[in-house]
Amino acid sequence: MTSVVRLLLFANIAVYALQEFSSDRLYINFALWPLGSFPLEGGGRVGFELWQLLTSAFLHGGVAHIVLNMYALYAFGGMVERAMGSRRFALLYFASVLTGSLVQLVVVTATVEQGVAPTVGASGGVFGVLLAFAALFPHSRVQLVFPPIPMKAWVLVAGYAAVELLMGVFGTSQGVAHFAHLGGMLGAIVVLLATGFRMGRQRPGDLPGP
16 A cells, blocks of 8 residues: 555544544534535534635545545555655645535535535545546556446546536435536646646556655
């Protein structure tokens, strides 16, 4: 396991454990809320704060949520970190988190009349890692648990992006931050282009140092 992936796994699991054994104040203060000020049940108000763009990525909505995110980070993050180097991988991950949070913030603020709910999860960063994996190793074969069909990495991620866009636009799978996922992919694209990585030229055995 590579160093940044290890740290991210540890940080996410540690914060989730703290979240489970603490009061709701951790969730309320550090999840991503829409712009504005909104009343809470039991008193007080809540709304967007700048730090939530980052802190919301270390909170999760349940065991299944964190397990799926951390499994994807573990499965794909190591190869991407080796290909990019640890510092650039960290830049890509947190840029994806921030762009995912910003896109989600715009969407939830624009649709706040439909209800106010916080956004949590590392999915923006994880989807950025998935995009980077497909860009760097497009012809690597991957296979989902369901459906158990092997496919090239670029096909998998392009299909994911299309499904996320459709679900986000048509409002299916309520409670899933589809636009945070797409925003995370956007952040990864920006970092890959800005750091000069040649899309599709890397191979699993052709991994430069940090």
